[in-house]
Amino acid sequence: MAGDYKFDTLGLHAGQSPDERFGSRAVPIHQTTSYVFEDSEHAAALFNMEIGGHIYSRLSNPTVAVLEQRLAALEGGVAAVAVASGMSALFLTVLALCSAGDHIVSSSQMYGANINLFEHTLSRYGVETTFAKPNDPDGFAAAIRPNTKMIFGEVIGNPGLDIVDVPKIAAIAEQAGVPLVLDATFNTPWLFKPLDHGANIVIHSLTKWIGGHGVAMGGAIIDGGNFDWGQNDRFPTLTSPHYAFQQVNLWEEFGPLAFTMRVRSEGMYNVGPCLSPTNAFHLLQGLETLGLRMERHMSNTQKMLAFLSAHEQIGWVRHPSLDDHPDHDVAKRLMPKGAGSIIACGVKGGREVGRAFIESVELASHLANVGDAKTLVIHPGSTTHSHLTPQAMQNAGLTDDMIRISVGLEDFDDLAADFDRALKIAGKSVGGSK
Amino acid sequence: MKIDVNGAEVFVSTGGRPFDPDGTVLLLIHGSGQTHLTWLLQGRFLANRGWQVLMPDLPAHGLSVGEPLTSIPDMAAWCAQLLKQTGVKRAHVVGHSQGGLVGLELASSQPEVVASLTLVATALSIPVNPALLELAQSREEKAIAAMTDWGHGREGHFHDATMPGLDQMNFTSHVMASNETGALFADLSACASYDGGEDAARSVVCPCLCILAENDRMTPARQGRKMAATLTDAREFVISGAGHMLTVEKPYEVLKGLRGFLPHPA
Numbered sequence: 001m002a003g004d005y006k007f008d009t010l011g012l013h014a015g016q017s018p019d020e021r022f023g024s025r026a027v028p029i030h031q032t033t034s035y036v037f038e039d040s041e042h043a044a045a046l047f048n049m050e051i052g053g054h055i056y057s058r059l060s061n062p063t064v065a066v067l068e069q070r071l072a073a074l075e076g077g078v079a080a081v082a083v084a085s086g087m088s089a090l091f092l093t094v095l096a097l098c099s100a101g102d103h104i105v106s107s108s109q110m111y112g113a114n115i116n117l118f119e120h121t122l123s124r125y126g127v128e129t130t131f132a133k134p135n136d137p138d139g140f141a142a143a144i145r146p147n148t149k150m151i152f153g154e155v156i157g158n159p160g161l162d163i164v165d166v167p168k169i170a171a172i173a174e175q176a177g178v179p180l181v182l183d184a185t186f187n188t189p190w191l192f193k194p195l196d197h198g199a200n201i202v203i204h205s206l207t208k209w210i211g212g213h214g215v216a217m218g219g220a221i222i223d224g225g226n227f228d229w230g231q232n233d234r235f236p237t238l239t240s241p242h243y244a245f246q247q248v249n250l251w252e253e254f255g256p257l258a259f260t261m262r263v264r265s266e267g268m269y270n271v272g273p274c275l276s277p278t279n280a281f282h283l284l285q286g287l288e289t290l291g292l293r294m295e296r297h298m299s300n301t302q303k304m305l306a307f308l309s310a311h312e313q314i315g316w317v318r319h320p321s322l323d324d325h326p327d328h329d330v331a332k333r334l335m336p337k338g339a340g341s342i343i344a345c346g347v348k349g350g351r352e353v354g355r356a357f358i359e360s361v362e363l364a365s366h367l368a369n370v371g372d373a374k375t376l377v378i379h380p381g382s383t384t385h386s387h388l389t390p391q392a393m394q395n396a397g398l399t400d401d402m403i404r405i406s407v408g409l410e411d412f413d414d415l416a417a418d419f420d421r422a423l424k425i426a427g428k429s430v431g432g433s434k
Numbered sequence: 435m436k437i438d439v440n441g442a443e444v445f446v447s448t449g450g451r452p453f454d455p456d457g458t459v460l461l462l463i464h465g466s467g468q469t470h471l472t473w474l475l476q477g478r479f480l481a482n483r484g485w486q487v488l489m490p491d492l493p494a495h496g497l498s499v500g501e502p503l504t505s506i507p508d509m510a511a512w513c514a515q516l517l518k519q520t521g522v523k524r525a526h527v528v529g530h531s532q533g534g535l536v537g538l539e540l541a542s543s544q545p546e547v548v549a550s551l552t553l554v555a556t557a558l559s560i561p562v563n564p565a566l567l568e569l570a571q572s573r574e575e576k577a578i579a580a581m582t583d584w585g586h587g588r589e590g591h592f593h594d595a596t597m598p599g600l601d602q603m604n605f606t607s608h609v610m611a612s613n614e615t616g617a618l619f620a621d622l623s624a625c626a627s628y629d630g631g632e633d634a635a636r637s638v639v640c641p642c643l644c645i646l647a648e649n650d651r652m653t654p655a656r657q658g659r660k661m662a663a664t665l666t667d668a669r670e671f672v673i674s675g676a677g678h679m680l681t682v683e684k685p686y687e688v689l690k691g692l693r694g695f696l697p698h699p700a
Binding site for chain 2: 004005010013014015016017041044045048049050051052053054060061062064065068069070072073076077078079080081082225226230246247248249252253254255256257260264
């Protein structure tokens with residue numbers, strides 16, 4: 001990549017020049033649906049994607065564009081499109097690449113809604129998915145077919161914390177002429193930038209660490225611009241005449257931006273999961289301190305791992321930083337600053353003791369989110385992943401006693417005291433292990 | 435469209451519109467290590483306003499195959515051949531950086547085919563630092579990084595863009611990386627060895643426009659002014675706040691300069 005400002009500087013400044021009229025230092029919230037055209041020619045040129053600019057906030061918005069450009073800069077992409085949620089980011093990515101009769105290869109260890117989107121929703125529209133274990137590159141290779149249009153995985157799987165060996169899977173994808181799409185929500189670009197390791201498209205739930213404060217939903221698609229869509233006729237949505245825009249061939253006229261232009265010109269036009277300008281503003285406030293927060297997330301995670309591993313009422317602890325994690329070596333190689341601030345663990349005594357623990361914490365919050373500045377706890381089997389079939393739960397590595405902890409930024413001494421107290425209460429209340 | 439020029443299949447963007455060689459033809463020539471995507475935010479606009487646009491990828495660049503051309507006169511001869519094969523008798527030529535040198539040489543050597551000449555971020559000569567030349571040969575990715583860095587002004591380095599979501603620095607470097615290995619070295623070598631700019635400029639008879647970027651670190655604006663003074667019939671159009679990659683950094687302003695100079699298409 002080009003010589004550039006460093007991560008924390010980009011997190012504060014990328015994508016924005018103070019506006020010339022008022023000099024606003026913070027990113028202004030352009031709370032508007034639409035934009036006045038200079039004249040008819042200007043309007044026509046914007047509608048035909050001949051020049052840059054804004055038409056209607058379902059398609060783009062100046063505040064949202066700052067967020068998009070900042071994310072592209074941090075991930076090393078050629079462009080980004082911000083959307084309403086991480087799930088809509090995944091759906092628009094599939095929409096841009098796949099049609100009925102096409103095929104996806106995906107990691108089997110993922111967030112429940114991702115699995116259900118592939119297995120139950122897309123299959124109704126003729127897009128089939130084959131699942132492979134995230135730490136089984138040969139399984140990914142074997143699943144690729146001539147009609148495979150993308151390989152997908154979560155860099156750090158939710159909630160099992162399996163790690164995709166990105167360089168290995170990227171090499172397999174490149175050999176097969178298929179783009180590698182990765183959800184990088186749990187790692188954030190501060191821990192690991194997939195595009196630097198061969199991935200082609202990155203998606204995020206911005207709601208999590210990037211926003212970081214649990215105040216705004218959002219998602220993003222970052223285009224690496226590093227995939228040769230024209231190497232054969234496998235990607236007609238990008239290399240054949242577009243049904244609109246005077247039948248433009250996106251690959252010929254936009255080159256590395258072809259995928260982004262398809263997302264913008266179809267996903268945002270025809271589906272329209274746009275991000276509100278105010279949410280973009282909130283997410284930008286989070287992004288400005290991502291580097292600082294991630295340092296604290298990771299140091300607190302290390303302390304929490306030591307605390308849990310030593311606690312007599314914890315049966316098992318799972319995190320890629322631990323030596324006994326099956327992907328420990330991969331995590332160490334790819335993410336030397338740490339493998340995220342989610343910890344999975346099991347409380348001795350099983351599900352009921354775990355439930356009592358979750359209900360007994362006072363500082364940590366029992367809710368369905370991760371990546372907040374505050375520490376969060378949940379039982380995935382009965383909540384975030386409860387819509388999976390028993391088999392899918394087993395495939396996703398979910399056990400009945402699993403508790404997911406999203407380690408926050410509190411003073412760790414307070415967190416340790418809260419967890420210790422809640423574990424003791426839980427153990428006594430249901431007669432669990434002492 | 436893809437056509438055969440001198441035995442190699444090359445890609446020529448027509449801005450997504452059918453091409454009519456009898457219309458008002460614009461030949462837009464990219465610079466060192468670039469492709470037709472230099473004109474991303476001008477080419478389709480002009481093509482949809484009646485101009486007949488030819489934006490080639492030089493051999494070994496972008497979607498074109500073949501061996502890279504190794505001198506500015508060879509590139510000018512190649513452009514003349516492209517015009518001939520597409521049935522164009524006379525074109526308004528627009529060149530960015532190295533493409534401007536090619537335009538100068540074409541207008542000087544074959545004045546009958548050049549109706550006007552627009553030189554975007556160009557100078558009479560484009561000397562190349564030997565260290566950059568060496569990098570382009572031995573570690574091309576480092577040369578691309580350096581050129582992307584030097585080529586962009588403030589807004590580029592702040593990753594700000596008029597096109598929503600675009601990261602122009604990363605876009606530029608990926609466009610450059612899409613060329614065949616060796617293309618950048620051939621281009622830079624051609625620029626470094628070209629010393630015919632001043633003579634060519636003195637012999638150009640068509641009207642010229644010099645679009646200069648105020649913050650250009652690769653072909654400084656003062657060199658552009660010297661070029662304008664050497665040309666017989668030239669006007670200047672200076673874009674403030676722009677670096678060398680002004681077609682992406684300041685696309686509207688470049689369009690404004692072009693439209694103020696080029697004849698409206700018939």
